[in-house]
Every structure is written in structure tokens, then in C-alpha cells.
Amino acid sequence: MxxxxxxxxxxxxxxxxxxxxxxxxxxxxxxxxxxxxxxxxxxxxxxxxxxxxxxxxxxxxxxxxxxxxxxxxxxxxxxxxxxxxxxxxxxxxxxxxxxxxxxxxxxxxxxxxxxxxxxxxxxxxxxxxxxxxxxxxxxxSGRRQVEVRGFAQLTPRERQVLQLITNGQSNKEAGRELGISPRTIEVHRARVMEKLGARNTADLMRIVLAG
The missing domain is CATH 3.40.50.2300 (Response regulator)
Structure with a gap:
């Protein structure tokens, strides 16, 4: 799965x-x-x-x-x-x-x-x-952004990607919205997960929701 x-x-x-x-x-x-x-x-x-x-x-x-x-x-x-x-x-x-x-x-x-x-x-x-x-x-709620350990290390583009991921968008959908390729989204996504210490997408969501 x-x-x-x-x-x-x-x-x-x-x-x-x-x-x-x-x-x-x-x-x-x-x-x-x-x-x-x-x-x-x-x-x-x-x-x-x-x-x-x-x-x-x-x-x-x-x-x-x-x-x-x-x-x-x-x-x-x-x-x-x-x-x-x-x-x-x-x-x-x-x-x-x-x-x-x-x-x-x-x-x-x-x-x-x-x-x-x-x-x-x-x-x-x-x-x-x-x-x-x-x-x-x-x-x-005042546009509360994700505030978790490592969030400050994210670039503006990585924050955009994280926001789209937390809204449930796929790499293809996020890429279309930001005007970049799904592969580039995948690279940003991997960097976001590394900086936030997430092992997979489900783990990333747990970190975000707990933040």
C-alpha cells in the first residue's frame, strides 16, 4: 500500500x-x-x-x-x-x-x-x-502554519509544498498549482520529510497534526 x-x-x-x-x-x-x-x-x-x-x-x-x-x-x-x-x-x-x-x-x-x-x-x-x-x-485560526521542530529550516517553496500536502494534494496536483513538475514536488517533499524527521507521508501527517 x-x-x-x-x-x-x-x-x-x-x-x-x-x-x-x-x-x-x-x-x-x-x-x-x-x-x-x-x-x-x-x-x-x-x-x-x-x-x-x-x-x-x-x-x-x-x-x-x-x-x-x-x-x-x-x-x-x-x-x-x-x-x-x-x-x-x-x-x-x-x-x-x-x-x-x-x-x-x-x-x-x-x-x-x-x-x-x-x-x-x-x-x-x-x-x-x-x-x-x-x-x-x-x-x-489566524492562518496558523505548521509549527513543529524543523519547520524554521524549511524554505518558502518547501513550506508551500508542505501546505499542499497537508491539504491532501498529490504530487501531480501540487505541481500543477505551483507550476513545477511532479518530480520537483517529490524532491521538495523528500526534503521536507527529512527536515521534519518524518519517515513517510502518514508519519508526516502525525507530526503536522501534533504540532
């Missing part, structure tokens, strides 16, 4: 996705999908269960159907965004609903997906949303 697998498993394992859909089959299939990616999940089939699960633990991501029994999913979207404005919330529709989708996006939904769900696309946009959310969290 490569470092990317360990990275995603390590980063996802404490993140909870709350699925809200009156169709229990949808809840169960999405729960399996997310758990295979290393996430924790919970699901609700009505507004009452939604409130109970929310009291137990606040999630990191919501996946909410536009209609949950008699409840309008948009009201649940509002409740989710009231918890934290940057909370990633994905809305599901039984069929394309342009007006409802526009309203959902105005209310802060991350994306609106029609059933049947394109699970590969869902996982891609979910990961992207979590990276953005993590970046906003760092900004809201």
Missing part, C-alpha cells in the same frame, strides 16, 4: 459524514461507500432522527436529500450551515430540479447531485470540499 492510501485513511478516519435521506437503501449504500474510503458515517431517515444524531455528534460533512419525508431538505441545509458556515453540504435530488438546485447553492450547498448518484464524482467533490474547509479553518 502506498503513502497516498495511508494519507487518505489517516485523514478520513476521524471525519463523520451525516447522510439524510428517507430512502434507507440510499443511506446504507452511501454509508458503505464512505466507510470504504475511511470515513465514519451516520444516517437519518427523517428530521427527528436528524436532530437526535446531530445532538450526539456534529459531523464534518452532510449529504441531504432535497425532500426527507414531509420535511423540505432546504430547511435541513439551513440548520447544517448554521452549525458552521463553511460546512460542506451536498444535496441530493430524485430528478433534476433547477430551481431547487439554484436555491440550495444560494443557501451555501457545496453541490447538488441527481440520482442515480455518480459516486466517483461525489467522492471527488467531497475530497475537494474537505480540503477547502480545512484551509478555511487554518485561515480562521
Amino acid at each position: 502506498n503513502d497516498d492510501f495511508y494519507y487518505h485513511s489517516f485523514m478520513n478516519r476521524d471525519r463523520l459524514i451525516h447522510i439524510v435521506d428517507a430512502d434507507i437503501a440510499t443511506c446504507e449504500s452511501l454509508s458503505v461507500l464512505f466507510r470504504l474510503e475511511g470515513f465514519q458515517t451516520t444516517f437519518s431517515i427523517d428530521a427527528e432522527q436528524f436532530a437526535i444524531n446531530l445532538d450526539r455528534r456534529r459531523p464534518d460533512v452532510f449529504v441531504i436529500n432535497m425532500r426527507v419525508g414531509e420535511e423540505n431538505g432546504l430547511s435541513l441545509l439551513r440548520r447544517a450551515k448554521a452549525i458552521r458556515a463553511s460546512m460542506p453540504v451536498f444535496m441530493l435530488t430524485e430528478e433534476p430540479q433547477i430551481a431547487a438546485a439554484v436555491t440550495a447553492m444560494k443557501l451555501g450547498a457545496t453541490d447538488v447531485l441527481s440520482k442515480p448518484i455518480d459516486t466517483e464524482y461525489l467522492l471527488t467533490v467531497l475530497r475537494d470540499a474537505l480540503r477547502v474547509d480545512a484551509g478555511m479553518g487554518m485561515m480562521q
